[in-house]
Each structure stands twice: as C-alpha cells, then as structure tokens.
Amino acid sequence: MEPFRRLTAVAAPIDLPNVDTDRIIPARFLRKPRSPEYVRFLFHDLRFGPDGSPRSDFVLNQSAYRAAKILVTAENFGCGSSREMAVWALDAYGIRAVVAPSLGDIFRENCFKNGLLPVLLPAEAVATLRGRLRERPGAMVTVDLEARTVTAPGGATHRFEIDPFRRELLLTGQDEIAVTLGYEARIAEFEAGHRAELPWVIPPR
Amino acid sequence: MDSPRTMFERIWSRHVVAEGPGGHTLLYIDRHLLHEGSTHAFARLAKAGRRVRRPDLTFATADHYVLTSPGAVATDPEIQAMVEALTSHTAEQGVTYFGPGDARRGIVHIIGPELALTLPGMTLVCGDSHTSTHGAVGALAFGIGSTEVEHVMATQTLWQRKPKTMRITVEGRLALGVAAKDVILAIIGQIGAGGGTGHAIEYAGSTIRAMSMDERMTVCNMSIEAGARAGMVAPDETTVAYLEGRPFAPRGEAWAQGLQAWRALPTDPGAAFDRELSLDAAAIAPAVTWGTSPQDALPITERVPDPAAEPDPARRASMERALGYMGLRPGTPLAEIRVDRVFIGSCTNSRLDDLRAAARIVQGRRAVVPAWVVPGSGTVKRAAEAEGLDQVFRDAGFEWREAGCSMCVGMNGEVAAEGERVASTSNRNFEGRQGKGARTHLMSPAMAAAAAVTGRLTDVRRLG
Numbered sequence: 281m282e283p284f285r286r287l288t289a290v291a292a293p294i295d296l297p298n299v300d301t302d303r304i305i306p307a308r309f310l311r312k313p314r315s316p317e318y319v320r321f322l323f324h325d326l327r328f329g330p331d332g333s334p335r336s337d338f339v340l341n342q343s344a345y346r347a348a349k350i351l352v353t354a355e356n357f358g359c360g361s362s363r364e365m366a367v368w369a370l371d372a373y374g375i376r377a378v379v380a381p382s383l384g385d386i387f388r389e390n391c392f393k394n395g396l397l398p399v400l401l402p403a404e405a406v407a408t409l410r411g412r413l414r415e416r417p418g419a420m421v422t423v424d425l426e427a428r429t430v431t432a433p434g435g436a437t438h439r440f441e442i443d444p445f446r447r448e449l450l451l452t453g454q455d456e457i458a459v460t461l462g463y464e465a466r467i468a469e470f471e472a473g474h475r476a477e478l479p480w481v482i483p484p485r
Numbered sequence: 486m487d488s489p490r491t492m493f494e495r496i497w498s499r500h501v502v503a504e505g506p507g508g509h510t511l512l513y514i515d516r517h518l519l520h521e522g523s524t525h526a527f528a529r530l531a532k533a534g535r536r537v538r539r540p541d542l543t544f545a546t547a548d549h550y551v552l553t554s555p556g557a558v559a560t561d562p563e564i565q566a567m568v569e570a571l572t573s574h575t576a577e578q579g580v581t582y583f584g585p586g587d588a589r590r591g592i593v594h595i596i597g598p599e600l601a602l603t604l605p606g607m608t609l610v611c612g613d614s615h616t617s618t619h620g621a622v623g624a625l626a627f628g629i630g631s632t633e634v635e636h637v638m639a640t641q642t643l644w645q646r647k648p649k650t651m652r653i654t655v656e657g658r659l660a661l662g663v664a665a666k667d668v669i670l671a672i673i674g675q676i677g678a679g680g681g682t683g684h685a686i687e688y689a690g691s692t693i694r695a696m697s698m699d700e701r702m703t704v705c706n707m708s709i710e711a712g713a714r715a716g717m718v719a720p721d722e723t724t725v726a727y728l729e730g731r732p733f734a735p736r737g738e739a740w741a742q743g744l745q746a747w748r749a750l751p752t753d754p755g756a757a758f759d760r761e762l763s764l765d766a767a768a769i770a771p772a773v774t775w776g777t778s779p780q781d782a783l784p785i786t787e788r789v790p791d792p793a794a795e796p797d798p799a800r801r802a803s804m805e806r807a808l809g810y811m812g813l814r815p816g817t818p819l820a821e822i823r824v825d826r827v828f829i830g831s832c833t834n835s836r837l838d839d840l841r842a843a844a845r846i847v848q849g850r851r852a853v854v855p856a857w858v859v860p861g862s863g864t865v866k867r868a869a870e871a872e873g874l875d876q877v878f879r880d881a882g883f884e885w886r887e888a889g890c891s892m893c894v895g896m897n898g899e900v901a902a903e904g905e906r907v908a909s910t911s912n913r914n915f916e917g918r919q920g921k922g923a924r925t926h927l928m929s930p931a932m933a934a935a936a937a938v939t940g941r942l943t944d945v946r947r948l949g
Contacts, residue, residue, distance in 0.1 A: 295802070298679070298780075298803070300915045302915040303915065307894050307918075308895070308896070308921075310522065313528075325917050354799060355679055360710075360915060362612060364631035364632060367630075382679050382682055383682075385682055385683060386630055390631075393630060393633070443507040444507035445505060445509045447507075456632075457533075457636050457639050457640065460511065460640045460642060461640065463640075467502055467511075467640060467641065471513070474513060478499075478746065479739050480604065483733045484734075484739075
C-alpha cells in the first residue's frame, strides 16, 4: 500500500448529500478485476452520457477540477453497499483523500485499507471549503496526515481527528494482515478458550 | 453486582482477542460468509501464499451472479466466471459451498439464519452491507469490504473500533396492512440515511417482540440504510423455536449449552445506550419511497413532496435531482403513480412470510404489469411450493423464479430497462441500482403485490 503523508492537490467539491457507492461505481463493473481500467468506472453514469461522452455538468469533467486528487463532499458520502471497488475506482482516478462531514462506515474503512485518507471535519467547515472551491475552480488544498490538518485555499487550517492506529498504517503503508499475523499466538490462545466456553459455536459436521 | 450491560457489549467483550493501539480491538469472528464477490479477496489471499485459517467457520454461496430464470445459463462469460471462480476457490481452500445445483443455495443473508449458520451471541461478517440481517437472531453481524474479507480469511479476526450503541424501541400493535418493511422505512425516514452511522442498533419493544424471525430480519437488514453497520434483536423463545433442528444448529449437549448462553444475552434493565429513540407502532402506515434514498419514504396516502417547500438549499437541490431522476411531479398523489414492473425478492423480503403476505393479495387477481417473484433460497422456494404459493403467483401471471439476488442489484444482468418504474421489495432505491436509469419505489411484499395487480402504487388496505 502506498503510504500517505502530505498531499497538496486540486480539490473538487461534491455538493450532493448521500452519494452512495452504487453511484461511485455501478454494479455492472464489479465483476472486473482490479486494473487501471477502473478510472473509467468512477462515477460512470454521472460522468458519461449515453454515447459515452463526458457530461459537462459533472465536476470532474470541468477542466479546472480534472486533475483533482482530493474530493470535498457533502454528508454521508460512500453510504450503501460495501463494494470496495468504489475506493478502487477513486484510487484509479488518482483521488488520495476525501474530506467530508460524514462518510459511510464501510466506505471509510475501505479507504484506509487502500491508502486513501478519509478526513472528517465539522459540516460547517466542509461547506465553507466546498464554497471556496466553487468560487476558485482548480484551487489547491493541502491534507497533512502528519500534522492532522487540512489547509483550505486562502490558508484557513482545520485540525482533524484520526485514530493513531489507522494513521500509523497510512503513514507507513503497512499491510494490516501482516500486522495481525504477528498476533498469531494470541489468536490461537483465544480460540482454545473460546472453543471450551462456547462449544456450540463450532458448526456440527 | 456488575453494572447493567447491553447485549452488544456482552457479545463484543466475549470476542476481544487483544486490545490494540489507538482504541482498536482485535475482534474474533465466529462465522465468515462468502459469495461470488469474495473472489477478489480469494485471489489476493492465494497470491500472498496464505490459506483460509478456519475453513470450518467459513461458508460460501452463489447468489449475486447466478441467473434466476429457471434453467438459464449465463451468456456473459464474465458473469459465468464469477460463479466458477467461487466454485474453484472454495474447493481449493476446503470451504463448504452451496453452489449451483445445491438445494440449500440462496441469498447469503437468507441462508445464514435459515441453516442456523447464524446463532445468537456470535460475531458474523460477510463482504456485503446487508450482513446486518443476521443480527435478528441476536448476533453481532456486520458488512465488511474486500480487504477485510481477506483479513478474516487469513486471521479469523478483524481490527475494529467499538461502535456506539443505539436502541430503537417500537411499542404497540401494527395496524392491518402494516408490515415490518414499513417499520424500518419509518425508522430510516425519521433518523435519516446517515442517522445510524457509527452505531450498532438494538431494536426492542413490544412490536419487535411480536414479530416473526422473518420480520425481524427485514428490520435488521435495512439498518445499513440508516448508516448502521449492525442491527440486532435480543434472542427470545421465537428465536429458539426458529433455530431448533435447523441443519447447522448445535445438537445434543451443545444445543443445551447454547440455550443457556443465549438466554443470558439480552440487555439488562437500566443498561445505557449512547442514543435512544422510540416509535409508536400505531402511527406507522404502509409506506413507499418517492426518491433515490431509502430515507425518502412516506405513507402511501401522501403526495410527492414539493422541493419548493424545503427551506434547506442543499436538501432542496437533492430533492429536485431525485424527482428529476424519478420522473415525478411535486404534489402527485403517491397512489396515482403508475409502475412498469414489480420485483418481489432480495435479502430484505424474500422469505416465506414475505411470499405468503404477497400471495394473500395476489390470490384471485391478475398482474397487469410484468411481475417477478424471486425466492430467497432453495429452501424458501420449496417451502412456498409445498404451500401452493407458486401456483397462486403463476395463476396471477407472475414469474416464479430461482433463488438469487437478481434485480435488487442486477449484477447477474437481470435489470430493469432505462426509465422503467419498479415497485420493489428490495432495500435500495439508489440511482441506477436496479439498472441504469431504472426508477425504484421501495415497499413491503403486500404493497408490491398490490402494485402488480393494479399497475400503480396502491394502498394495500384498499384491496383487503
């Protein structure tokens, strides 16, 4: 996993609340193996018209926002389906951070697992930031995981909370499974006790 | 005396393997359920040279990509390949698999409780957001992403931050024609599509207690549509009666030990929740959704809302977009909206109780639009056929299909056409959910049956 430390990049505002993962990547693409082709699936039915041409009303199709690596969204972005391919599609496009007042729980976890930084900030701060990005299309935002800050165009800085475990894995790009396999002895010990105490948990054969 | 504890707290604390850094807990997972979507995780696991640590606690079924037209074979090689990949991965890893041709095959969230793979007091995960369904038996069950699926395969654990707890208490009797689906749509309408984010919900109160297991599963299923990864109901005699004798239920001494453990699970009187909410069952009416979020639910007697009356500009813009997508005009009575097809199925509403409720409305009437019934599992299908429900549906012109996820999500290619309006018992009315440009109205099985026989959204109470 690619580590995440500090990123200064174009940020694109998404004002619609409750953007679900079906909209981030429609179901018909989920059978595709992960590949750079996922760049095309991102927001597919919002981004492209029936003939496959880009729709000018979608933010990432506007030239100033095309190089965005940061999304600044309304509430509950990434709600709905657990499909991790939503994050794969964002990643394929080059999005490395999503700043939002709230995010779908599973989507947020999926971001962490793929080296994307999900940042939660108060709704008012995010709304102001989106407004600033609309006023100044193509403006840059800095997301600094080491300092735990988001810096808006014009210099307003917001500090965000992130738990130390997720932060450490992102900063170092560590594989979580490898970390957990280091707990093997604890897991085996737990299993022995669990089996003795809750024998009904093991399915009959 | 120990301080009063919630059921959630009891299950959580019993599964802590280690307290990790930053408030994270390494949580043991008792059951891992897989479907074709798990293929990506299997492939990465194999590439890393790892094995499924506990194949005996892991079960797989083919549901998302299986065609539900009787005898049909996928012509799309990618759809076929998704099922074949699950077949070969489960064989390589020694995982029990209910594949095509297996009488037990069905939607993963139907067969878990139905086969008693899901038991009270357990932790259960699956790479699907509707895993919250399994909480209806008193399990802590939640959906996970593909990387987490791989993590559970390799370690039988997950790193989790403890969610907050919310109790939703529903008291009183539901009026005639009001279903479990209407209860959960009312709840989501009240707290919003993000209202349960970061929480595990416990549903309680006399209304929930009076529900069958099938109905409790409908309620827990849609917890995620309120943003909550987990929804649960305390086990009681209804739960025990449901589980006893099912294929993977514990037997003999293990059953007795299980009973003892399950009876001690329910939340203690006086236990504190981070958030509490109460609903009056008598105030809940048969509902339909008008928009593109499950929170957009209203009683069928209402009209399509007017964005102009919405003071919040962001909410107004969102409503305008939803109405544009849905092709609806503000002020139209919901009961005047014509539908093009009907879908009765999905992990929300494809159990025997659901099919019975729909069949009661259909009996002696004719569908006037194309209408599908997709039973949740082979077991449900056979039980329905034994009662003659399939004949009721067939006589009324419905298609009686094989088990699978089908048009709830359309991954198998079974989608509605662009612009088609669907009365659906599924869980999501998102843009494009049932097919690109398809318009979904969510409702209960009886309401969907009523829509099928009238060709429009219909108050089931008027059909009697």
